[in-house]
Amino acid sequence: MPSSTRAPAVAGSFYPADSGRLNDQLVQLLAEVDDPGGPPPKMLLVPHAGYVYSGPVAAHAYARLTGSRIERVVLLGPAHRVPLRGLAAPTAEEFETPLGRVVIDRAAMAQLQDLPQVVANDGAHALEHSLEVQLPFLQNVLGDFMLVPLAVGDASGDEVAEVLDRLWGGDETLIVISSDLSHYLPCAQARRLDGATIARVLALEAGIGTDEACGAFALNGALQVAHRRRLRARLLDLRNSGDTAGDSSRVVGYAAVAFDEPAP
Template sequence: MEIRQPAVAGMFYPESPQDLGNTVKSLLAIDDPITMVPKVLIVPHAGYIYSGTVAAKAYHLLEPLKNTIQRVVMFGPSHRVPFTGLALPAAEAFNTPLGMINIDKIAIEQAAQLEDVQILDIAHTHEHCLEVQLPFLQTMLASFKLIPFVVGHASAESVANVIEQFWGGPETLIVISSDLSHYHPYQEAKTIDAATTEKIKLLDYHLHGEEACGCKPINGILLTAKRKGLEVTTLDTRNSGDTAGPKDTVVGYGAYALR
């Protein structure tokens, strides 16, 4: 069995299974009055000390769905490898310090036949945007299979068509991985991220890279949401100046739920 091993354990999150488990549980131990059953989560993908508290606002919503969700379809931007379309891994499982997650092989075979989708293992090998989400999912869900897409240069229509192919029912969760603005002064970043959040709420699927590094997958899900009549709930928006970094240059983070 070909297994995709962790690339950023010990950097973006703890490498020790015990430390990682404790960290994730601590992040998820929040008192939040928002209760809803999401179909889609948009979550950040920085190191846990920076964006973990924001991501946890989304993942804690999965508690009542622990035994319902059986499949997670993930979309995140390529940070290292330039390519056109959407990339699937050749691996049959993804490994994290918390254990193995099996890939939905039947779905992968189906997805590989779609226009704009290819098997491109190198796009996954060192990519962190999907990997950092997995310990949260492993903690919140009893058991699930994974369909992971890294998104390169792709239109909103291309991404939306793939999302709709694997939309499924209550057993399927869609996860979109993206940070917001990058490397602006604190107040400027807050202004940019507030405008981006407003666009997301309005299902404006024309975001660009300066607004969100995962603009391609976000645009795809917003187009899908417009087609399906979904609504967006903003769960949290912060930046690294609020969490664990200086305020002279920050990265923005947002957590959103769609249903």
Template sequence: MTRPSTTRPEAVAGTFYPADPAQLTAMIDGLLDAAPPASAPPAAAYVVPHAGYRWSGPTAAHVYRELRDRAEPFERAVVLGPAHHVALRGAAVPTVEAWASPLGPIAIDLEGARRLTERGLAVADDRPHAPEHSIEVQVPLLLRVQVRAMLPVLVGPGDPAAVAALLDAVAAPGTIVLCSTDLSHFLTDEEARRQDAATAAAVEDLAPERIGTGDACGRHPLRGLLTWARRRAPRVERLALATSADTGGPRDRVVGYAAFRLSA
């Protein structure tokens, strides 16, 4: 009898980011070197995009440069993301012990996952995680900034207060919270910048109720993060706001990206 795999294989290596370790390392290091140095200590949480590195990498690099510049790496990342491929209500954590990447595996915080399921804050289900890119694209970046463990949480429709309770259950010293989301999709560049500016203002105002269906593909985890941040990390700073047109995409059909720092 074959023993079930305890490692989730990559789903989007070679498409969203290079599958070759040397090429991937060089790409990430180039993105981080080009990003502004950290101007403040790393925060309690960040919002970060999740498109292909070719498109959203420069925006995401604002976050990961801050993590790289930290004197001591975070021990663990709690990463919230949307489920693009499998219908999901509430939150889901994986059961596997690690996720593979071209740069090696990242350990999964099974103790944190167990805490969430025992408290009824998430279900244990690998199915929505298997094809999903929103959290996977963060893994090589996390490894490159020396974060070796991760608690991946996919978030679907539900009460933002439940996501806030989930974060309260797992946030701890040595842990960084990341919310993975892109902004508007497939508008013209002019339309996207106008809509994304309004979404960015909602994030800065900690106003999850102002983030609508077309504003962010990760609106459910983002609304939960902002609900949590009202009590735990109410200072929000915009690090970057861009569209795919800024990295060479056509201007008649763009995707919006943003990076934010949330601190106490």
């Protein structure tokens, strides 16, 4: 019988397994971001590498949530380890990190049961880091919230957009899209490619390729919805692992983008 709790898989590798060290790292990363002010965004694009590499970029997105009243986070990221058609929903009741447990919004999950592109698949979640690394940041800035985690495999933009429309909600709901950008290019080449990719993201243009963003399937669906709902995209940070903690000859690109709802 599946466990009711999805245990952390990358604590101790992507981020500290000790809760005190983890909290200290999060506080430091968030403190390095200038006070953004303004209302929280409706949607975020965030990277998902180890915190030493992408944490400073992710912090620019999560700092925008300080003081918000978000109650539910819809979290989509790519399935790296399991071949997957469509979107995978877990059967677990909770996701756990060193900072505690986050309750899954089963009522929201039930809203997706009739969609053929959404399947129950715990295997897609068991070792997946693209969703897990977002949780400590969210726990730090939001405190208590409910989670709708979906690992995204081969899915069309329309299929992802249909899921996001079902879960869109109001001010209480935040959408988080987890994706890195280009992988293992020389730094100068990565900056050119990532700059072009982010220009399209800021213009809300879908059609991003998987060589441009590893979370392209989720991102393209999110961009379709953002365009239709007239969200405004703002670039918060754009760097790569050569800029943060890695070898500049072979880098991974990271971006933080906020998507704001139009003014009433």
